[in-house]
Amino acid sequence: MTPELKGFLLVSIVKLLVVFTVVMVGVALLTLLERKVSAWMQNRRGPNRAGWAGLLQPAADGLKNILKEETRPGASSRVLFLAAPAMAFIPALMLSAVIPFAAPLRLDFDFTLPLLGRFVHQGMMPMVVADIPAGFLFVLAISSMGIYGIALAGWSSNSKYSLMGGLRASAQMVSYEVAMGMSLIPVLLLTGDVSFSAVIREQQQTLWFVLPLFVSFFVFAVAGLAEINRLPFDLPEAESELTAGYHTEYSAMKFSMFFIAEYANMVTISAMMATLFLGGWDIPFTTWDESGTVLAVLVSHLFFFAKVFSWIFLIMWLRWTLPRFRYDQLMALGWKFMLPVALAYIMVIALALWGMGQLGWTAPGTRAWALTAVSLILGVIILVGLDRGAIVGGSDLRRRRLAAAAARTQLAGRPGAPGMD
Amino acid sequence: MSSRTVEMELQTPTLDAEGRVRHVPLGVSDSAYEEGFGSEHMLVNIGPQHPATHGVLRLVLELEGETVLRCIPHIGYLHSGFEKLGEYRQYNQLIPLTDRTDYLSPMANNVGLALAVEKLMGIELTERCKVLRVIACEMSRIISHLVWLGTTGIDLGAYTPFLWSFQERERIYNLQEAWTGARLTTSLTRVGGLMADIPEGWEDGLREFCRTFPSTLDEVDTMFTRNAIWIGRTQDVGTMSREDAINYSLSGPMLRASAVDYDVRKDRPYLDYETYDFDVPVGEHGDIYDRYTVRMEEMRQSNRILEQALDRLRPGPINVDDPRVILPPKSRAMSDMEAMIYHFKQVMEGVKPPAGEAYMGIENPKGELGYYMVSDGSAKPVRWRIRPPSFINIAALPRMCEGALLSDVIAINASVDIVMGEVDR
Structure with missing residues (x-):
């Protein structure tokens, strides 16, 4: 093993431990934050008994969930029932490995430890656990894996509520995965690279992509909400309909793992949002953050944290404000609106980039501003056109009632089912 | 298969x-x-x-x-046998039973029962009693609709308005507690009057409520009325046509949302409702959204009625001056022979209406609440029949749910505004 490789492994392990700890503690604190935010919106105080301002509440909840009795439905599929929470939990954590959370740090060391040998590291160290070239493709791939946990949880519980929750979850996540992937193609077109570092570099040099790619930003934001099953897209666990959806039959720590996975997904999607559209750790109007000093790393990390946090807050705000979509409306929104918009937008951006190439506007700044103008015009058209009739759509109850009447006629011919009219 | x-x-x-x-x-x-x-x-x-x-x-x-x-x-999981129980109770002892049927608007039920017995006996109430009973009815309407609003919001996924509306409801509960000593089991009325007059300063509390309550309604209005998701979830869902609504014998906001202009307060007035200035909101399509708008407007109108009732509240007796139905004051019962006899007869025998029968329908928050009393001249009713609005409204549920989606069933069920205590009785 070369000293350089050892040095790389050392910093990687340190980063791994730090990121894992921060994410897990962050998730725990997010549960508290959610309760505090909801309390604040509902004229309540929220948890304030365990620790100062309720800060120990997540610890108390965790302890309670560890000590609680685990139950399992008698007819459930044992192996899958046990594996499902882990299958939902692991992808949620894996995603945090590829998000750059601060500006690169200049790190030079060369030392020798007894037994372990010499460790060497030189140059800029990217503040990300794994700066893989596949970038956000990796995120899309892994986040789709989360569906397995949820769908299998719903199926293996052998409960109808769970099954329907699992079905809804898989249909919803697969549908919005498509729109989400499509909304990222303009980012790729503009950057020419899928790695997060390249995306951030491009945004540092020009504008944050929220401006030149506003429509992508919008589609990604909505699809992201649907991806993580949060209101107004929380149909898989719609409490009032399916009691708790796919995790109805889960208890104690296995339930907690779904819960943690949900919040970890929330962190990831917010971090993606910050990285892809809000400049990542970039501090606007200065290049000092790229100097590689410890201070620059810390301050850029604070900026990244602020961006992620504000997006998380927005997600919570939406949850405590909006009602829930209905299943068919959700599907209609995903397939009939989000996907076409994302596809059309790819065409618009590609055409615009080609046209600017023809006109000779190749300077990145000029390109970005021109795209901003195009996107904002499109954004206004879409958001103003997003009236209730066109997007959410009224009910197609009449058609469905006819279909039900037809099915009913068939039922009437069947023996049995007396006195049910 | x-x-x-x-x-x-x-x-x-x-x-x-x-x-x-x-x-x-x-x-x-x-x-x-x-x-x-x-x-x-x-x-x-x-x-x-x-x-x-x-x-x-x-x-x-x-x-x-x-x-x-x-x-x-x-149905039937909450069957309590109130009607049968009532056959073994004196008339004033029925009042605690009415608390527990529609437990979201106990005061209005109390008023309904007292009115039915008074109709049987032909008792004319005092002015102050009428005004106070109107106040009780309209307060009940507001709290019942607030519960409906909050729970419907939850059923459709919006949690926050639930707590807002329950905070307002809490203020009325405090007023009810101040008046009767109980928050839920109020047992407010007695045949011929009320169990107690309002305490000193109580009107100011209600006035303060009337002043500030509409702002909460406005907030909920902002959250729901023009919210695209809310509209998408409620419009054209669970529709009942005018004809269906009448054929299913719906009443209350359910009926009015289906464009039938029928309100017992206007059409068969009691407690001098005809002298109050208020509007009856009527829907157009008979879907969940119309039921929502109708109930929201009803709360505002109830607020108007409350303000008018407070204005016309004058000092005076709350009970009729009739020793057959009202206990004499304790001081007189201990010093006056005649009063003591009345007291004794009242306590030992109870109110005795003449033989006959009477039906009294009132506009309860959930619809027309009817009490049908049959008396044989004794102190206990031969038959006491409740016409529970929830029970009759919920009967239309299969019709409304047919062809809807699972999520719609939840929304439709919420829009009917049922109370199982009343459905099962």
């Missing part, structure tokens, strides 16, 4: 032709696969233990995908 499974489970547990109890399995069997699980239709049992059944309503839904083919409501 195995139609046998469907057929079995749709049966209400009942007696078969030989009189044996037929049991229907509800739990999960030992086998990993449920019989008929591979069929096209799925039976889902919602309730009696479910977050959205507003008590213990049980709905058996036959689903194809998420589309409801049939919805079969099962």
Whole structure:
């Protein structure tokens, strides 16, 4: 093993431990934050008994969930029932490995430890656990894996509520995965690279992509909400309909793992949002953050944290404000609106980039501003056109009632089912 | 598909032709696969233990995908036998029973029962009593609609307005507690009057409520009325046409949302409602959204009535001056022979209406609440029949749910505004 490789492994392990700890503690604190935010919106105080301002509440909840009795439905599929929470939990954590959370740090060391040998590291160290070239493709791939946990949880519980929750979850996540992937193609077109570092570099040099790619930003934001099953897209666990959806039959720590996975997904999607559209750790109007000093790393990390946090807050705000979509409306929104918009937008951006190439506007700044103008015009058209009739759509109850009447006629011919009219 | 499974489970547990109890399995069997699980239709049992059944309503839904083919409501899980109990109670002892039927608007029920007995006896109430009873009715309407608003919001996924509306409801509960000593089991009325006059300064509390309450309504209005998701979830869902609404004998906001302009307060006035200035909101399409707008407007109108009632509240007696129905004051009962006799007869025998029967319908928050009393001249009713608005409104549920989606069933059920205590009685 070369000293350089050892040095790389050392910093990687340190980063791994730090990121894992921060994410897990962050998730725990997010549960508290959610309760505090909801309390604040509902004229309540929220948890304030365990620790100062309720800060120990997540610890108390965790302890309670560890000590609680685990139950399992008698007819459930044992192996899958046990594996499902882990299958939902692991992808949620894996995603945090590829998000750059601060500006690169200049790190030079060369030392020798007894037994372990010499460790060497030189140059800029990217503040990300794994700066893989596949970038956000990796995120899309892994986040789709989360569906397995949820769908299998719903199926293996052998409960109808769970099954329907699992079905809804898989249909919803697969549908919005498509729109989400499509909304990222303009980012790729503009950057020419899928790695997060390249995306951030491009945004540092020009504008944050929220401006030149506003429509992508919008589609990604909505699809992201649907991806993580949060209101107004929380149909898989719609409490009032399916009691708790796919995790109805889960208890104690296995339930907690779904819960943690949900919040970890929330962190990831917010971090993606910050990285892809809000400049990542970039501090606007200065290049000092790229100097590689410890201070620059810390301050850029604070900026990244602020961006992620504000997006998380927005997600919570939406949850405590909006009602829930209905299943068919959700599907209609995903397939009939989000996907076409994302596809059309790819065409618009590609055409615009080609046209600017023809006109000779190749300077990145000029390109970005021109795209901003195009996107904002499109954004206004879409958001103003997003009236209730066109997007959410009224009910197609009449058609469905006819279909039900037809099915009913068939039922009437069947023996049995007396006195049910 | 195995139609046998469907057929079995749709049966209400009942007696078969030989009189044996037929049991229907509800739990999960030992086998990993449920019989008929591979069929096209799925039976889902919602309730009696479910977050959205507003008590213990049980709905058996036959689903194809998420589309409801049939919805079969099962009631009776909260049966308390109030009507039968009433046959063994004196008239004033019925009043605590009415607290517990529609427990979201106890005061209005108390008023309804007292009015029915007074109609039987031909008693003319005092002015102050009438005004106070109007206040009681309208306060009940507001709290009942607030519960409806909050729980419907929750059923559709919006949690926050629930707490806002419950905070407002809490203020009325405090007022009820100040008046009667109880928050829920108010037992406010007595035949011929009230159990107590309002305490000193109570009007100011209600005035303060009337002043500030509409701002909360406005907030909820901002959250829901023009919210695209709310509109998408409620418009054209659970529609009842004018004809259907009348044929199903709907009443209250359910009927008015279906464009039928019928309000007992206007059409068969009691408690001098005809002298109050208020509007009756009427919907247009008979869907959930119209029921929502109708109820929202009713709360504002109730607020108007409350303000008018407060303005016309004058000092005076709250009970009729009739020793047959009202206990004499304690001081007189201990010093005056005649009063003591009345006191004794009242306590030992109770109120005795003449033989006959009377029906009194009042506009309760959930619809027309009717009390039908049959008296044989004794102190206990021969028959006491409640016309519970929830029970009759919920009967239209299968009709409204047919062809809807599973989520719609929850929304429709919420929009009916049922109270199981009243449905099962």
